[in-house]
Amino acid sequence: MTRPPLRRRWLKPLMLGAALLAAMTWLTLPASSQPQQPPSTAAPAGLLEFTxxxxxxxxxxxxxxPVVRPDASNRVATQATAVQWGVSLFFDARLSGNGKLACASCHQSARAFQDGLPTAVGRLNGRRNTPSLLDSAQARWLGWGGSHDSLWAASLTPLLDDGEMHQTLTSLGERLRNTPELAQGYQAAFGQALPSDDATLAVDVAKALAAYQSTLVSTxxxxxxxxxxxxxxxxxxxxxxxxxxxxxxxxxxxxxxxxxxxxxxxxxxxxxxxxxxxxxxxxGVDSGRYSGLQQLLRSNYNRLGKFNDAGGKDPSAVGTRHVILEPRHFGEFRxxxxxxxxxxxxxxxxxxxxxxxxxxxxxxxxxxxxxxxxxxxxxxxxxxxxxxxxxxxxxxxxx
Ligand code: HEC
Ligand code: HEC
Missing domain, CATH: 1.10.760.10 (Cytochrome c-like domain)
Known part of the structure; x- marks a missing residue:
């Protein structure tokens, strides 16, 4: 019903041979005599034709x-004096309880402000990777679980965390008041005497740290x-x-x-x-966004709290006001x-x-x-x- 098998057997090699010959001739022909591609407005060689x-x-x-809107919740966010003090604080181990740990111990400037380790030693019992701080002023939520809604709040937590700088509001206040260089630094940055309230003082330290960190923009x-x-x-x-x-x-x-x-x-x-x-x-488990949100919502230092320098006029506070804890947040990460x-x-x-x-x-x-x-x-x-x-x-x- 079909062609005899014999014919098929020789037809194939012949066709193949002809095709090969044609290809070889084409390859050896000078470029000018090769068949022309249809004219096109196509991208040049080395560039994909993107739609x-x-x-x-x-x-x-x-x-x-990009253009980044300064953080309204931080009155010193763009102040040069605060940035200047923030830099020195960031590298200053005297901010830690035992005087041995600085922000820069984990957020190392030579490593894009992280530490190259799988998880940070100490912080959150060594569960989380240290994020780079480059471009963090553009982040809406801070931390892998979004436990903070501002750079300054995310800078206050490590100061008070047991696994990190291990201070209390009181011990941090004492450290600042009793270390003349730090006390003078505060006055220069904020143009006022140290506040008597320890929480206000700690938040201001965090705001100076945040002012510095918001200058860390990647190249x-x-x-x-x-x-x-x-x-x-x-x-x-x-x-x-x-x-x-x-x-x-x-x-x-x-x-x-x-x-x-x-x-x-x-x-x-x-x-x-x-x-x-x-x-x-x-x-156990690291529930990520779920516990992050719980932490955020009960924190005295979120954008809805009294330490927001813009009060009710902070355009970013709306995010915190409307966020709702839902079961799907369990196991989500930023x-x-x-x-x-x-x-x-x-x-x-x-x-x-x-x-x-x-x-x-x-x-x-x-x-x-x-x-x-x-x-x-x-x-x-x-x-x-x-x-x-x-x-x-x-x-x-x-x-
Ligand atoms: C022991 C190591 C360690 C030290 C010390 C440390 N951090 Fe961190 N930092 C981390 C880890 C780990 C995270 C992630 C935490 C999380 O997921 O909630 C983090 C998160 C942050 C974030 C959030 C960044 C983002 O993109 O979400 C900021 C801001 C930050 N740290 C600033 C600081 C400042 C300021 C100091 C000093 C006062 C400091 N850190 C000290 C390890 C450290
Ligand atoms: C549904 C949202 C989503 C999509 C889609 C997605 N990612 Fe991700 N990506 C994430 C989240 C969330 C993380 C962090 C997860 C964690 O740490 O548990 C992540 C982490 C990463 C990281 C690690 C970054 C770091 O600093 O640790 C890289 C790289 C990455 N994604 C690349 C990609 C690429 C490439 C694609 C497409 C193939 C992609 N992602 C698609 C949400 C997404």
Missing amino acids: ADERAQIVAHGPWP RTPFDDFRDALSRGDAQAAVSYPLAAQRGLRLFIGEGRCTVCHAGPRFSNGEFADISVPFFVPG VPGLRHLSETAPYMHNGSLARIEDVVQHYSDLNEDRLHADGERILRPLHLSPHQAADLAAFLRSL
Whole structure:
């Protein structure tokens, strides 16, 4: 009913041979006599042809640095004298109970203001990874569980934490009053004598620390140059961004759906999610956003409290007023920003992933069963090929 098998047997090699011959001839022909590609407005070699939609998504990850509204809850947020005192406090171990620990012991300036350890020694019984403080003035919630709603409140907690600087309001007040250099520092920064109330004094110390930390803005990256080049239509400049990073970027904004959470110039929507990083810790669980929210809502130092310098006029207080503790918060952690990633290993709230490649693998093999039933349906295992995984890692390294 079909052609004789004999004929088929010789037809195939012949066709193959002809095709091969044609290909070889084509390869050896001078470029000018090769068949011409249809004329196009296509991107030059070295630049992927991004669609208008893709371009809009890429441009939304800038500009960098962004304009940041000063924190209204901190009256010295932008005052040079407070920044100056804040720097010296940040590196001053005299702020700790035993005189041995400074903020900079864990938030090390040479390591993008983190410590390179999986979890910090002491803090929260060693459950959490020390976050970088770069760009933290742009974070709406502070800490992996969002237990703070301002940079100054997040700076007060370590001073009073038993696992950290181990002070009480009283002992910290005494330390400041009895150390002439610190007392003079306060007067220079705030232009007034030390307040008699220990809590007010401690909050002011934290506000000076916050003023300094809000100056820690990360530098521009190869991604930013690419993003700016695309947004002004400068293909010439855009081609210097490696192709692997461009392919990884396309995955990031497309198939990977990473931008759903890692959005905007900082690559974080500032909120919380469960991406199935196990949250068991010795002797229990780290409930993340759930306990973070409980802590935030009962704190005297949140934006709704009396230490907010803008009183009822703080535009950021609305977030704290309307947030509601819900069961789904259990096991959610803050979406981290992704800038300068290569300087902030290891990764995740518990420092459980050592390299960028391990994070990519996590999303590639994602364990869906471990995600909350009512949680994120955005995520699914990506099953990336080795090439795609390398591209995504190349993109993440360019941030
Ligand atoms: C023992 C190590 C250690 C010390 C000392 C320390 N921190 Fe931290 N810091 C951490 C860890 C761990 C976290 C994460 C806490 C969490 O998830 O709630 C953190 C979180 C923060 C955050 C929130 C950052 C963010 O992006 O969410 C700020 C701000 C901060 N620390 C400032 C300070 C200041 C200011 C000092 C000194 C007064 C200080 N830290 C001392 C380990 C430390
Ligand atoms: C549903 C929201 C969501 C999506 C989608 C998402 N992430 Fe994440 N990402 C998070 C959260 C939350 C964490 C922190 C989890 C933790 O510590 O337990 C995180 C952590 C990370 C980290 C570690 C950063 C650090 O400093 O520790 C990287 C890198 C990362 N994500 C990249 C990606 C990439 C690449 C994609 C797309 C393939 C992606 N994310 C998709 C929410 C998301």
